[in-house]
Amino acid sequence: MSGPDLLFYFFATLSLGGGLLMVFSRHPVSAALFMIVSLVGVASLFVLLDAFFLAILQVLVYAGAVMVLFLFIIMLLDVGPSGAKASKVKLLSGVAGLISVGLLVVLLLDLGLGSMDCSECSAENCDACGESAAFAWPEIRDETAANGNSLIFSPSVKAFGFGLLAKYMLPLQVAGFLLLAAMVGVIILSKKSTAEGEG
Amino acid sequence: MEFDSEMLQQLGLKALFALLMVSAVMTMAGYSVLAERKVSAWMQGRVGPNRTVLPFVEHIPFIGPFLKGLGIFQPLADGLKFLFKEEIVPGHVNKVYYYMAPLVALVPALTTMTVLPFGEYFDEAGNSSPLILANLEVGILFIFAVSSLGVYGIVLAGWSSNSKYPFLGGIRSSAQMISYELAMGLSLLPIFLWVSVPGSEDSALSLVGIVNSQNDGAWLLIVQPVSALIFLVALFAETNRLPFDMPESETDLVGGFHTEYGSFKFGIFFVAEYAHIVVGSAIFTTIFLGGWHFLPWIADPWPATWIGTLLGIGWFLAKTVCLIFFFIWIRWTIPRFRYDQVMNLGWTKLLPLALVNLIVYVLLVTWLDQPPSVTP
Amino acid sequence: MAKTVVLERKPLSLSERTYLPQIVTGLKTTFSNMFKEKVTLQYPEEKPQLPQNYRGVPTLVKDPNGREKCVSCQLCEFVCPPKAIRITPGSVPEDEEDREHVEKAPQEFEINMLRCIYCGYCQEVCPEEAIFLLDEYSSSGYTREEMINNKAKLYELGGTLPDKHYKWDKKKDAEEEGNAH
C-alpha cells in the first residue's frame, strides 16, 4: 500500500471512529471531544485531496469555533451523563435517526450513480458529459477574470470565490439572509431577558 | 504515489527543519520566561534571577559573572526543577483528560509555526525563495485554525480538574476565545484586500505574499494602523496575556485552569503559553512589521547571498524579540481587566471597529484598484 | 465652616476613552523605571542593617562573670503565648560557690523555634534579665528536632551581655556584712 493510501485509511478511521465514539459516548464532554476528532479527521481527508482551503475552513469554523461554543454551553449547563439521559426523548431521537439513515442512503445512492458518468469530467471537456451540462459553470467575461477558467477546478481560494459569487450567488444570499434573521432573533431574545432581569 | 528515496529524503529534510524550528521556538519560549522575570524585576527596582550558573562557566573571568548576573542558566534550572518535582495527581480529576490537556495546549502552539516564513534563501541566479516548512497558499488561515484549537487545552484542563477555580478559568477562556477570534479575523481582511493584486492567480492569504508586499515599501503597520491595533489587542487576548489573562487570573482564580496541575504537566502549560507568545510575535512581525525585510521604504541592505539569508533571519528574530519585550512590558504596566470589561471590549468596541475598518478599506481599495481605463 | 465645593467631573474626552494615551503614559513610566537604581539586597553576601530594638531568636545570656543568670523561675514559660518554652528546674551545682545564694537553676531549658512568635514577652517578664531576643534572625534546620534550641544552644547563641546590676554579688556582700538590703 502506498503512503497516501495509508494516510487516507488512517484519517478515514479517525473521522469514522470519532463519529461513532461521539454517538456512543456517555458524557457530553467526551462526545464533543470525539466530534472534534472526527472533524479534524475529515479536514485531513480534505488535505489529502489538496483542498487546503476547505480543510482549514473545516477546522477553523467547526472545530475551532462551533465546538468551542458547544463545549462552553455543555460546561456552563454542567450536563453530566445522567442529564443527557434524562433529556432523551425517545420519539424524537427515533425520528432523527430515521432521517439521518435516509440521508445517508440518498447520499450513497447519489454517489454510486452520479460519479460513474462524470468521472472523466474536467474543465475542458465539460460539455462532453451530458449530465453535468446543466451544472456547467457560467462563462466568466470580466477582464480581470481572464484566467478564471483555469481557476474553476483548482483548489485555490479564488475558485471558491468565483463559485460562491457567480454560480451560487442566490444560495449564498439566502443563507446570509437566514443568518441575519437568526441574528436578529437572538438579539430580540437576549434584549427581552435583560429587560426582565433588570425590571 | 510510492515512497521513493527522493520523497524519503524530502521527508527527512523537513523533519530535520521541523526539529530545528521546534527547538528554536522552545528555547525562545524558555528564554522569554527568563526575560519576563528579568524585565519585571527591573521595572520594579529588583535585579531578578542572578544566581544560577554552570560550575565551569563561573570561573571564566568577566563573562562568567556577567552571564550569571543575567541569569542565562535559569531556564535550565527551571526545566530541571519541573522534571524532577513530585508528580501529584489530585484524586478527583478525570485522569484521561487531565493528562491530555497540557499536550493539547502545547501542540497547536508549535504547529502554527510550520507555515511561518522566517527568512528567504537565494539560489545561484539570485532568485529568492522563502524559508518555510510548508508554503501553504492559505497560511494565515491555517494559523487561525490551529491556534483556535489551542483553547481546548485550557478548557479541558479546567473541566477535567473537577474543581471550581479551574472550571471558571476554562469557561472564561472559551468565551474569550470566541469573542476575540472574530475581531482578529476581521482585522486581517483589509490586509488581504490591500495586498492582493487584482487578476493575479495567487491569493494574498499566503504569508510569504504578505511579507514580500512590504519589501521596499511601507510596512502594513503604517498602511493599516487600525488593523494592526485590533490584531495586537486580539493577540493579547488569544495568548491569554495580561491585561486579558482571564483564564488564570491569580488574584481571583488562584491559578485558573492550571490550579490543579503540578510538576512537569504545569511546566508544559507554562511553555505552551510562552510558545504562543513567541509564535504570536512572529506572526505579527510577519504581517505588520515587514518580516525579514529591512526598514520601510529602504531596500534590504544585505547582499543576495547566504549572508543576506542569515542577516534577514537575524533581523526577523530581532523584531520578534522586540515584540516579545513589548508583551512583557504591557504585562507589567496595565492591570487586569474585569471579565465583563473583556467581553464588553471584544464585542462592543473591537468588533464594530474592525467592521468599520473593513468597510473603509473596501471603499479605498475599490477606488484605488479601478482599471486604468476609468481613471487615466 | 468650610464650604463644600462639589467638583464637577468632566466627561472623558475621546482620546481618554480609548485608553490608549493612558496606556502610553503607563508604558513610559515602567520603561523609565527599568533604569532606576535597584533596591535589592543581595542577602547572603549583604546583610541587612538591623534596628536597635530588633527582636531575633530568644537566647539565654550569662553575666559578665560568666555565670548563669536564669534562676529557673519559669515566669517566661508561663507568659509565653504559644508555649514555646519548656524548663526543667534543677538546683545550682555544688561546685559553683559564688552562686550559692541562688536557689535554683534550670536543668534543661528548651525553646521550640517552630512555636516561638518572637513576641519578646519572655525578655520582658524575666526578673533576672537572663533571656534576650538578640540579633540572630536566620535559624534553620532539616528536622523539627533541630529547631528546638536546648540550653547549651541557647547559651551559645546568647553569650555574655554587659550587666549593670551584679545583683547576686550585691546580695552576697550584703549577707556577709549583715546588712540585707
Ligand code: SF4
Ligand atoms: S519571644 Fe515570645 S514566643 Fe518566643 S519564647 Fe519568648 S515569649 Fe515565647
Ligand code: SF4
Ligand atoms: S529566663 Fe528569666 S524568666 Fe525565664 S526562668 Fe529564667 S529567670 Fe525566670
